[in-house]
Amino acid sequence: MIGPVLPSSGVSTPLGLDAVRPAPGFWGDRIGLNREVTLAHCRERMEREGWIANFRGELPRRGRESSDAEVYKLLEGLAWADHPALPELAGVVARAQEADGYLNTRWKHARYTDFEWGCELYCHGHLIQAGIARLRTHGEDELTQVARRAADHVCDRFMDTAETCGHPVVETALVELYRATGVERYLEMARRFVERRGLPALGDVEFGRGHFQDDVPVRRASVFRGHAVRALYLACGVVDVAVETGDAGLLEAVEAQWAATVARRTHLTGGMGSRHFGESFGEDFELPPDRAHAETCAGIASFMLAHRLLLATGDVRHADLAERTLYNVLATSPAPDGESFFAANPLQARTPAERAPWSAAACCPGNLARTFAALPAYLAAADGAGVRIHHHTPAEIRHAGLVLKVETGYPWSGRVAVTVAERGTGPIALRVPSWAVGATLSYGETRRVVAPGYAVAEVDGGWRPGDVITLDLPVVSRWTVPDARIDALRGSVAVERGPLVYCAESAGDDPPLARVVVRPDAAVEHVVDGAVELDVKAALISGAPTGWPYTAEMETPDEEPITLRLVAYHRWGEHGPATMRVWLPVDTARSRYLEEV
């Protein structure tokens, strides 16, 4: 099995890149674009920025302290894509490794002198993940040896210390390397890194130790906090350690933190990280749409965590959040040409914004590239004798002789048709998202309403070529209201349709989104370039007093009725700089509005 996460136990086992082949469709197209365009774009930009030259020893060294990790993410992406550019780049990296396995272009002359911000174990972790990808797609070669030597170095250096890295990721990398190689010290090293964090293991910093989750031991924490990517990568490692060591208490701790975070610190899009300051989680119910950082990398990390929790527990809530994040964060970041990206994914843009081809930090493009390259391995799982499809997209799925062809226009439409191409046995489970109340499942003579969760099709005597299982999901627009405790969203509503969050966008301030109020009534659908857009009833409130903005009386504003076009959030800004908002103020003068129309 070929994939980034292959636990030795759990409720279900992921089907890998060798078992799931995407076909043209929402995700197949993006996976192809990633392979054909984004990987090369990242390679070219990292060369231009000097991040690759750093491995050649060129001076002055360029890039941030963590730039080595970007090159490793690219290597991981190239590995999952079995890309011919890998060996040359791997060779450049390999030649920079020191005799004892240490590899870092920034700190080679000052090893481990800044655990808080140095990112050395973080970089080693991404190197190990690249090696795992290569090992599983290709087998042992130069890159896998580099990764193993790096992991051995980490174990030699840190097994018996109290130290750890300000930026987690090595934990999950070490567990996966244990899974890939069977070398138990990698698991033990990961376990120790998890357990020593929060004792504390790091120095204090301006942001506080919570920034890198060193404020509280992981078993005692109640919610994710601090830097969002750090918190979520750490949680991935915690799940991995818990699964491989059979530590139910540890798994319960991270599940509870996840549940609290989803209930109180997660944006409608699945985006995590409310603050630009510290790129961090905010407090409970601190979920500003405009200042949401909701970094693409945090979305990737949350997706990775939800996938791990889903495999470990089988709880469909994790698949629901994974899907939400996939369609509304991961799909949002890259432009349709695969060469520019959103790093932050706010739910409101007051001034025009657009994707950028690169940035000095640019952690997101390489992270997306490795994730999209491995994405087929996140879509379906083996569940005992059966197949379980978590995410619906056109693909061919193979398991134990059974070959299934999935055809669907999802997420734009709700029909998912699974045709048996080669015979096999066992139940076939299709996920029914939490919003899909009234979904139906049909196969053979069976047709029944299925509840959110997993709809399971089973036949006596096995599946035969030509058998079709059809899941019909009610993909229609719906209005969504926020919890009353989310102060920043009071009096506003949003539109969702299937797994997609919608938004209003505006180029050239037409319409002026600062003056829009909506009437939560039925939306009218339009298909534009294969995507569904929605028209809702709205009004423009009268412009602007220009003095002190706090007054004794709320004047009822004049209103001009308009029709407001909404597009899927992941498509905003595709046609150039635009303002945008997901959460739309409700027309508080509705009665007046009704008189006018």
Added chain:
Amino acid sequence: MIGPVLPSSGVSTPLGLDAVRPAPGFWGDRIGLNREVTLAHCRERMEREGWIANFRGELPRRGRESSDAEVYKLLEGLAWADHPALPELAGVVARAQEADGYLNTRWKHARYTDFEWGCELYCHGHLIQAGIARLRTHGEDELTQVARRAADHVCDRFMDTAETCGHPVVETALVELYRATGVERYLEMARRFVERRGLPALGDVEFGRGHFQDDVPVRRASVFRGHAVRALYLACGVVDVAVETGDAGLLEAVEAQWAATVARRTHLTGGMGSRHFGESFGEDFELPPDRAHAETCAGIASFMLAHRLLLATGDVRHADLAERTLYNVLATSPAPDGESFFAANPLQARTPAERAPWSAAACCPGNLARTFAALPAYLAAADGAGVRIHHHTPAEIRHAGLVLKVETGYPWSGRVAVTVAERGTGPIALRVPSWAVGATLSYGETRRVVAPGYAVAEVDGGWRPGDVITLDLPVVSRWTVPDARIDALRGSVAVERGPLVYCAESAGDDPPLARVVVRPDAAVEHVVDGAVELDVKAALISGAPTGWPYTAEMETPDEEPITLRLVAYHRWGEHGPATMRVWLPVDTARSRYLEEV
């Protein structure tokens, strides 16, 4: 005349420390506490932090790149207070000055190698301001000579370059030194610093050049932006240059920027700076109560700017904002003991917060100390033959023979009684704040309703001892609603009373402020320790679903009626860590509420 801002022209001339003597009362008490406690507290902490030892050449140097400026702010405060601790500290500073006038403990071996972040001209600017304070309160001495040499160095080094400092303040310092000494090159240097900024004069940084107002020349900017303290100090210097050079266009530009900022980027408290990220102004109408940075130093800078604009234009709007900021930012920062401080002044605290005695950055305590020490010079002005009282607080005011004694319980009560103690002539103008509709002015046989602005009392034949002018301001509680475009405040209201913003605070989550909704009905007043507190009708909405916080329907929550106690915002957190909120959600189930009570 003794004061920090003495323009050579303008609508009115400030009365200085020699003309205005505060008596016990709201501000007199704070000015006394500052002199007796806070100045010594700052001295002790700066010694402990090593910021003073840096001037003695002790190694390693400690503190941030700008820490010299903190010592200069303290010196300025000691100077205004005519404090006996000044000469010794001034001597320590003087001995660190180099032969050519340059003085900086951080950069002495690498002068002017980091204009963006180095703060060298910023530090020189505060040194000059300390020297001006000493010159005006005491006359020439060692400190004034140090300041003059520093100013001469700055002129020598920068008069004919295109460079400037990433942190403004030297502009306003140089103009004031010109006012104090008549040396015209100081004014010319300030003028050039103002004009070269935005060409641009500085390198690009992560935050963008807008961070230090170098994105657009000052004449072409439309609103304050970037780092709030930098933007506001710069604007002070711009007003000063415009006034002294008679540049009406420049003054109009900064007035327009001020008006746009007040209308769209200012919190109810007068606090400025919506973002912790970059300590910066947000976009228009980005005014989150919870994440408001609203730094104390930005409040001081805004107060300084409003004072300058008031003197230059006579427009009472500037006095209104100055008062709002004075009572709700500057009065909020220090604890009643004068030894701990809020640096940020958000309008909501979801988790318990309290003032801190000091911090690694700690720019605010010294800035407050110098401002409170000079505060009497901000309270009143000479306006031709007359006296104009901007801020009502117990004090004795002298001008041209006339001696006035001001007695008032303001801001807790609305009566201001001005008694003539020594005879004199000319109109006496008392400010009527913008909220004070229905105020009355009484003297002699006269009693009339006066509109917001200035209420002017005049008598034929001059004022005689025992004459009393009484201004009655309607200090009663009022509900305030936000502009509909402030997304973060939608559906919420606040309470103000006179110049004071009120808030709910809660220790131990009793009441739980996350679940409070209010009914904007008449408030009941209570006097507690001389301060007025308010009870309003409110309810606790039912607790918490615990899952995904975005749902298809807004359920009408259960409500439990409560009485909510509000205190003046500047008093929150005085009794230990507390949660707090200024903006209170309106009870949307009011009809239901009415049935229950």
